[in-house]
Amino acid sequence: MAQDTMTLVIIRHGESEWNKLNLFTGWTDVDLTEQGHKEATEGGRALKEAGFDFDVCYTSLLKRAIHTLNHVLDEMDRNWLPVYKTWRLNERHYGALQGLNKAKAAEEHGEAQVKIWRRSFDVQPPALQPNDERDPHIQDQFRDVPQEDLPYTECLKDTIARAWPYFEQTIKPQMEAGKRVLIAAHGNSLRALVMQFEHLTPEQILEVNIPTGIPCAYTFDKDWNVLDKHYIGDPATIEAKINAVANQGKAKK
Numbered sequence: 191m192a193q194d195t196m197t198l199v200i201i202r203h204g205e206s207e208w209n210k211l212n213l214f215t216g217w218t219d220v221d222l223t224e225q226g227h228k229e230a231t232e233g234g235r236a237l238k239e240a241g242f243d244f245d246v247c248y249t250s251l252l253k254r255a256i257h258t259l260n261h262v263l264d265e266m267d268r269n270w271l272p273v274y275k276t277w278r279l280n281e282r283h284y285g286a287l288q289g290l291n292k293a294k295a296a297e298e299h300g301e302a303q304v305k306i307w308r309r310s311f312d313v314q315p316p317a318l319q320p321n322d323e324r325d326p327h328i329q330d331q332f333r334d335v336p337q338e339d340l341p342y343t344e345c346l347k348d349t350i351a352r353a354w355p356y357f358e359q360t361i362k363p364q365m366e367a368g369k370r371v372l373i374a375a376h377g378n379s380l381r382a383l384v385m386q387f388e389h390l391t392p393e394q395i396l397e398v399n400i401p402t403g404i405p406c407a408y409t410f411d412k413d414w415n416v417l418d419k420h421y422i423g424d425p426a427t428i429e430a431k432i433n434a435v436a437n438q439g440k441a442k443k
């Protein structure tokens with residue numbers, strides 16, 4: 191189908207159990223909270239009300255994103271759409287920080303260090319030791335991924351290095367063929383894509399936080415320039431959610 195513009199919707203999963211506890215999550219496969227299920231359902235409803243429709247969906251191998259996508263498709267009565275799951279859209283791997291409380295980490299290591307771990311472009315968090323129970327190399331969930339591709343930790347640059355080729359090789363051709371694509375993923379795997387879509391610098395991406403459960407629609411021209419980007423939802427709620435994410439790395443006063 192020849193066309194002048196292409197539309198893509200991205201949605202971060204709703205609140206997860208570990209978002210609620212303010213723990214570094216990464217590849218830990220925690221589910222949505224009740225609030226998270228509700229956010230995802232509302233995200234789907236908002237998309238339907240705004241008249242969106244999709245042809246193909248992509249998500250990660252982590253249940254908080256998969257369940258979010260399921261809620262959206264339920265609300266839109268589009269459960270029959272093809273859904274592709276890939277480890278390449280997984281959350282950024284948070285290494286040995288996975289399971290630690292972000293506010294406690296800020297008390298111990300300082301807010302500046304936690305911000306670097308959370309948002310810097312190229313500083314990796316401390317790595318997992320091989321065979322740690324959190325090591326993806328020994329988890330069934332990732333048994334089809336070549337061992338050498340699996341990380342022990344990742345900075346955003348590393349996440350881009352595995353997510354962007356998937357976008358370019360698999361998702362881009364679908365969009366260029368006229369398919370309307372929905373991606374349900376994670377705060378940092380989506381920041382990886384956003385950095386590429388918007389050609390952001392490492393300084394600019396540092397300040398980007400993605401709210402839970404709010405769909406964001408991009409319109410691109412045929413040369414992949416962004417013509418429009420907007421969140422679908424109430425602006426005050428969206429701003430409050432973005433600030434809440436940014437503040438997770440602050441020490442408790």
Ligand SMILES: O=C(O)[C@@H](CO)OP(=O)(O)O
Pocket residue numbers: 209213214215216217281282284292308377378435438
């Ligand atoms: O813990 C994580 O995996 C991510 C997303 O929840 O957190 P942050 O926003 O701190 O990068």
